[in-house]
Amino acid sequence: MSNGPLTQTIAAATVAADHILSLSNLPPEADTLKNTATEFNTSLRPQLLEMQSRVLATAGSATTALTGVQTDIIDNKGVPDPTVRTEIVRTLTSVQAELVSLVSMTKAADLATDEYYEKVTAGSRILSALSGGLDAQRNGMQMQLQSAQAEVASIKDKMKYYGILGLAGLPGLIAMGVLLSKANDNVNEASGRVRTLDNQILQIDQTLLAVRAMQADFQNLSTSTLSVKNATEFVFADVDHALSDVEHSTGPIAILYITTALNELQTLANDAS
Numbered sequence: 187m188s189n190g191p192l193t194q195t196i197a198a199a200t201v202a203a204d205h206i207l208s209l210s211n212l213p214p215e216a217d218t219l220k221n222t223a224t225e226f227n228t229s230l231r232p233q234l235l236e237m238q239s240r241v242l243a244t245a246g247s248a249t250t251a252l253t254g255v256q257t258d259i260i261d262n263k264g265v266p267d268p269t270v271r272t273e274i275v276r277t278l279t280s281v282q283a284e285l286v287s288l289v290s291m292t293k294a295a296d297l298a299t300d301e302y303y304e305k306v307t308a309g310s311r312i313l314s315a316l317s318g319g320l321d322a323q324r325n326g327m328q329m330q331l332q333s334a335q336a337e338v339a340s341i342k343d344k345m346k347y348y349g350i351l352g353l354a355g356l357p358g359l360i361a362m363g364v365l366l367s368k369a370n371d372n373v374n375e376a377s378g379r380v381r382t383l384d385n386q387i388l389q390i391d392q393t394l395l396a397v398r399a400m401q402a403d404f405q406n407l408s409t410s411t412l413s414v415k416n417a418t419e420f421v422f423a424d425v426d427h428a429l430s431d432v433e434h435s436t437g438p439i440a441i442l443y444i445t446t447a448l449n450e451l452q453t454l455a456n457d458a459s
Contacts, residue, residue: 190459192414195407196234202400203227209393213386215316216393219309222302223400230298234411237295241414241458244288248281248421249451255428256444271432274440278429285422292415299411303404310397317390324383331376410457417454421447 203223212220255274262270428443 190456192234192238192410192458195403195410196231196238198403199226199400199407200231202396202403205396206400209396211389212393213313213316213390215312216309216397218312219306219397219400222305222309226302230302233298234295234407237291237411237414238458240288240291241418242455244284245451245455245458248284248425249448249455251277251281252425252444252448252451256441256448259441259444266432274432275429278425278432282422282425282429285418285425288418289415289422292411292418296408296411296415299404299408303401303408306397306401306404310394310401313390313394313397317387317394320383320387320390324380324387327376327379327383330372331380337372413457414454417450417457421450421454424450 203226206219206223207227209216255277258266258270258274266274424443424447428440428447431440431443
């Protein structure tokens with residue numbers, strides 16, 4: 187089983203997408219990310235696997251065909267007779283047709299991968315902004331909590347002071363007790379809000395870590411698909427040049443393009459593995 191660059195990046199992106207889908211109690215802002223992860227598993231991943239299969243199959247058949255052409259040109263000392271030239275043209279035309287289809291497929295896969303990467307990046311930015319907003323709320327609520335705690339401490343100190351000196355009297359102490367109760371309610375309310383915000387921030391930040399991991403994996407996947415696309419285009423260009431040379435000249439330059447194409451096919455097979 188293949189375990190090259192493309193296989194590894196597809197596998198890593200799959201793990202990252204599955205991890206996002208496994209998270210629960212996410213904020214509504216994460217819905218688009220879950221949708222992207224689902225679409226990756228149901229749409230992009232099958233597309234990439236199909237492309238990979240086609241690329242590897244074509245790389246193998248094209249290598250066999252071009253090796254035969256290379257041998258024919260060398261055996262004829264770079265000047266094939268009309269019969270051999272016709273066969274070479276037929277072979278190169280067939281390889282070219284396969285590569286035209288493959289170039290289209292790899293371009294589509296590369297574009298789709300870039301689009302998914304942009305979706306994940308946009309989702310990461312949204313969650314980052316949400317986390318920052320909650321942090322700001324939490325800081326503001328923490329200040330309210332500290333203020334409420336200070337008020338409670340002040341009232342207690344006054345109650346103790348006036349109680350010891352007997353200055354407030356029973357009505358005064360009762361009134362201060364009411365103030366203390368309200369101040370304690372403010373502390374409890376602010377403290378509860380801080381805890382709620384802490385939990386929300388923790389959940390968002392954990393989700394953000396998973397999203398940033400998926401973002402990195404999708405970036406690697408985008409790099410892999412770009413390499414496959416570029417390598418396919420390079421092979422196609424050299425086969426096209428070789429075909430043109432064989433059709434319009436004696437063919438000595440074609441051997442250079444064929445040799446280059448064979449080397450590039452090895453690169454393509456490795457990138458797509």
